[in-house]
Amino acid sequence: MLDPKKFPVIRRWPARHPERIQLYSLNTPNGVKVSIMLEETGLSYELHLVDILNDESRLPEFLALNPNGKIPAIIDPDGPGGEPIGGFESGAILIYLAEKSGQFLAADPAVRLQTLQWVFFQVASIGPMFGQLGYFYKYAGREIEDKRPLQRYAAETQRLLGVLDTRLDGRRWIMGDDFSIADIATLGWVRSLREHYQAGGWPISARSPGFLAGYSGAWRGQLCSGVSTFRGNRDRACCAQ
Ligand SMILES: N[C@@H](CCC(=O)N[C@@H](CS)C(=O)NCC(=O)O)C(=O)O
Numbered sequence: 101m102l103d104p105k106k107f108p109v110i111r112r113w114p115a116r117h118p119e120r121i122q123l124y125s126l127n128t129p130n131g132v133k134v135s136i137m138l139e140e141t142g143l144s145y146e147l148h149l150v151d152i153l154n155d156e157s158r159l160p161e162f163l164a165l166n167p168n169g170k171i172p173a174i175i176d177p178d179g180p181g182g183e184p185i186g187g188f189e190s191g192a193i194l195i196y197l198a199e200k201s202g203q204f205l206a207a208d209p210a211v212r213l214q215t216l217q218w219v220f221f222q223v224a225s226i227g228p229m230f231g232q233l234g235y236f237y238k239y240a241g242r243e244i245e246d247k248r249p250l251q252r253y254a255a256e257t258q259r260l261l262g263v264l265d266t267r268l269d270g271r272r273w274i275m276g277d278d279f280s281i282a283d284i285a286t287l288g289w290v291r292s293l294r295e296h297y298q299a300g301g302w303p304i305s306a307r308s309p310g311f312l313a314g315y316s317g318a319w320r321g322q323l324c325s326g327v328s329t330f331r332g333n334r335d336r337a338c339c340a341q
Pocket residue numbers: 128129130131152157169170171172188189190191223227
């Protein structure tokens with residue numbers, strides 16, 4: 101059983117299935133990573149929507165799980181040694197779930213390093229830069245007269261898309277033939293850029309036609325066709341749209 105003293109979050113978001121992984125999330129580019137991973141691994145989970153626009157992620161019950169006050173976060177009732185464990189930061193959660201399920205992160209040390217480097221590339225570069233671009237292009241920051249911040253993040257986004265396009269050239273997935281947590285980490289942000297920020301008409305698309313027109317062929321086709329990765333996510337309101 102999950103102890104509310106150890107996990108106050110379950111007081112605010114009660115668990116109907118406490119034996120399942122508890123996911124606290126929303127349909128954002130970071131949130132969707134974990135729901136896609138859970139869908140793809142087949143691990144059973146229970147979703148709790150956290151309304152970040154109304155500051156639910158800053159409630160004390162949520163902060164007890166993630167002191168940084170951001171989604172996604174999880175509780176695994178069957179953690180190491182069979183003990184419940186909580187976790188936050190989407191990249192760390194992806195690695196934990198990959199190790200728990202034995203899927204989407206190779207055991208071979210060289211492949212593992214390369215996969216993790218692309219996961220960290222997403223978490224450290226793509227997420228923060230695309231997120232700032234979103235603020236200055238689509239949200240409150242677009243009212244700001246000084247366009248230098250927008251130009252700065254647009255240029256960096258364009259550069260990062262180029263890095264990704266080059267990596268995907270001739271590869272089906274970021275790691276080649278094998279679908280991995282690097283793809284799961286990245287796809288929500290690229291989708292968001294094109295479909296949510298509606299940045300498709302940008303100069304970026306001239307530089308990175310693959311990504312913004314179709315997210316590099318097979319990569320995009322697989323991810324967005326509903327064949328595998330987005331299975332169930334639309335219904336669960338956990339897609340990046
Ligand atoms: N580095 C974190 C970023 C998480 C993050 O920025 N989450 C956003 C949604 S995409 C959030 O919760 N924002 C609410 C807020 O900042 O108040 C991760 O990868 O998990």
